[in-house]
Amino acid sequence: MPLPYNQRTCYCGQVNESLIGRSVLLCGWVATRRDHGGMVFIDLRDREGIVQLKFNPETDPAAHETAGRLRSEFCVAVRGEVAARPAGLENPQIASGRVEVNVREIDLLSTSETPRFPIEDDVQVKDETRLEFRFLDLRRPAMQRSLISRHRAVKLIRDYFNEGGFIEIETPFLTKSTPEGARDFLVPSRKQAGSFYALPQSPQLFKQLLMMSGFDKYMQIVRCFRDEDSRKDRQPEFTQLDVEMSFVQMDDVLRVAEGYLRRVWKELLGVTLPDPFPRMTYAQALAEYGIDRPDTRYDLRIRDVTDICGRTDFRVFTEPVGRGGAVRCIRVPGGADISQNEIEKAENSYQAILKGIGAGGLPYLKVEAGDGGKPVFKTGVAKFFSPELAAELCAATGAAPGDALFFAADTIDNVCKYLARLREEVARRRGLIPEGLWNFLWIVDFPLLEYHADDQRYYAVHHPFTAPMDEDLPLLASDPLKVRAKAYDVVVNGVELAGGSIRIHRADVQSRVFELLALTPQEAELKFGFLLRALRHGPPPHGGFAMGVDRMVMLLNGLDSLLDTFSFPKTQEGYCPLTQAPSPVDEKQLRELHIRSATVERK
């Protein structure tokens, strides 16, 4: 029977006791069917939730007959009365569980093939299958929640920045290939034979130009593209909140960025974040956590024991020290009970994980109580510590009987890398990560440059347009690696969520930095001439930040994969199982683009 489905009265998930006795018109999909031969129950689902429909053969035989033909994921409209469920038959598991709809009329709007997988949360289906049938996957309540929460976060962005006087301005997607950074996605030009656009890795230079144009406060929610290998927290195209402001110092930018995050966490999670966020220097983060995005929810802080361990006769320690490296360790409280198997034998032992990232091994000590309760070291490394050195080590690390000490001895960079990984692994396995904490912090005082031995040149730690600290400007000439940048990252629970910097607004400084980055003036002119020219036309001091929207949605929803925050993501190989993109194109299309494929046709 045709029903005016355009006159829907509410969503399924909104049916509740306030509607008892009222007639409702609902539209949705058949989630489950329970057919008793007589009475038929259907759970009807839409984006807001589920409501139970009841079909009674005695009172509504026509509707009941149709209900018997319904199958999973059929799309229907129904009209009926909301009624309280009989006492004792409520279902507390669904929001509408105290009521049901006695259906008088039903209109079968469309049928469905049997779905490839059940449309429920907590079903384990291969990613590939989920993506191939993404339109079904997105019907799952968890996916609907995720995308709806994403909408709310994005709306909050626009509200917040609009209230702050920011102007949203779009920037080109077809733009110029940038030499540094990630690989570009290229788009061949039809009209300029042999030339290519690149999809933007970020609107970095455009937003700086907009500052030079006088827009003063800019924001954009913008897609960015990077042709690098995917991970579960990385997609080739992703969304950034991009912000830039003129006439500001670092603290002004941080205040704006924090304010937004505080508002989102308050409004979407009811969580009050600190004002202001705590700050930690890059140097401290590396020294104590081994990484520039420390997870401060648990302690396990790194201790430098280079001096003490350098005085042992243990070559694993003394050799790196002799070469200018370091010996550092973490103390694992109660770690003496970790089995040798878990530390160094098992396939996924701590040592195996470290070896996987290049470490030679995992020296460790277990501390036990000796005579008079004095700490005594066990394990093979113990014999290298005289009682005096042992006492020094315990004092330096706070190690007490029952603890374990895990060491790394290598170059300082590697020691940091190994212990950072070890911290994470130990914390996770030993359940040291408290639930419900949101440890936001700013990492500041980044170095401006880092040196790569393989091609013997400096690279920008942040990007080539980041301003050096004013007081470090003289070091650009004398000791570039000592120059600190006006750069900052937001880290939460070990995840880098946002980052930014005050930009260079003086043409001479920018040229000097390009020079350090091994760009000749000619190359700089060719690649960034437009920026340098703009910098010669009264640029305001400016700075900003960018934030990963996808990652934020992931955090807000407690998800561990970016796949669940995108509507239509791609596999690790950049393939879309739904549309089968990328795909070959006609020879004619290629000819028009002045392109010839070097790949021989398969099969």
Place this chain on the structure above:
RNA sequence: GGGGCCGUAGCUCAAUUGGUUCAGAGCGCCGCCCUGUCACGGCGGAGGUUGCGGGUUCGAGCCCCGUCGGCCUCGCCA
């Protein structure tokens, strides 16, 4: 670009050292029955070229090589 794991029914998985259960289970699906279910229940049934190609073997889901795809990971991600 490197390393690891994986690919068996629509979905999730099992199948001893290669051998008479070498194709099975749960869910789903189809049919019949069932008037208060919500993991409905009962009876019956259909459904597989074990990703693909080659090799070893008397014999391969299992071993070897190649290939395609997926996931994890190192590199990469200014």
